[in-house]
Amino acid sequence: MYCRGAAAVILTYDVTNWQSLAELENRFLSLTDTANTDCIFAIVGNKADLTDALAQEPLTESERRDEPQPVVTCPTPPATPLQHKQVSREDAMALYGRVLRYKGLEEKACLPAERMCFETSAKTGYSVDALFETLFELVLPSILKKRSEGESATVDLETPMEPKRTKAGCCA
Numbered sequence: 033m034y035c036r037g038a039a040a041v042i043l044t045y046d047v048t049n050w051q052s053l054a055e056l057e058n059r060f061l062s063l064t065d066t067a068n069t070d071c072i073f074a075i076v077g078n079k080a081d082l083t084d085a086l087a088q089e090p091l092t093e094s095e096r097r098d099e100p101q102p103v104v105t106c107p108t109p110p111a112t113p114l115q116h117k118q119v120s121r122e123d124a125m126a127l128y129g130r131v132l133r134y135k136g137l138e139e140k141a142c143l144p145a146e147r148m149c150f151e152t153s154a155k156t157g158y159s160v161d162a163l164f165e166t167l168f169e170l171v172l173p174s175i176l177k178k179r180s181e182g183e184s185a186t187v188d189l190e191t192p193m194e195p196k197r198t199k200a201g202c203c204a
């Protein structure tokens with residue numbers, strides 16, 4: 033119901049939890065069956081701040097001032113100890129390929145995995161703008177086209193979908 037008419041779907045997993053990636057495929061992918069046929073997919077590994085020093089919260093001005101000046105130059109220790117990353121970017125890109133195959137799409141004709149797989153942190157905001165700006169730029173042309181063709185940009189969830197025909201030709 034939530035994906036009906038969707039122009040973009042964000043499949044989000046937790047980079048510290050392998051199971052969360054597996055569940056995207058096993059439990060949630062079929063929920064996207066009602067999305068638009070030209071719908072685009074992004075695979076997003078959240079909680080990157082837990083595994084990547086770059087994605088951790090930047091130090092505040094006062095924290096920077098209070099920090100003792102290092103005698104020798106060494107990287108600033110991360111704010112919290114880093115956790116083991118259970119899902120690599122390659123794992124996410126492989127899932128993206130499987131999502132396209134599930135949708136019956138030709139990989140070469142679709143947006144590349146490198147562009148559609150992100151690692152973010154909802155906590156620090158790391159890469160969140162990049163994710164939404166990318167998706168917005170990609171879906172805007174199709175939304176404007178539909179609008180110019182007089183198609184509604186909203187979906188009335190009260191209106192039932194066309195019933196799918198079964199192989200036997202009966203109503204589902």
Ligand SMILES: Nc1nc2c(ncn2[C@@H]2O[C@H](COP(=O)(O)OP(=O)(O)OP(=O)(O)O)[C@@H](O)[C@H]2O)c(=O)[nH]1
Nearest residue numbers: 044046052078079080081082152153154155156157
């Ligand atoms: N460190 C960190 N914690 C996060 C991040 N995003 C969400 N969390 C925390 O993860 C927990 C679950 O977040 P929710 O927003 O409830 O997400 P959910 O999809 O219901 O997550 P699950 O309960 O893990 O299935 C909360 O304690 C959040 O504060 C993030 O980017 N970094």
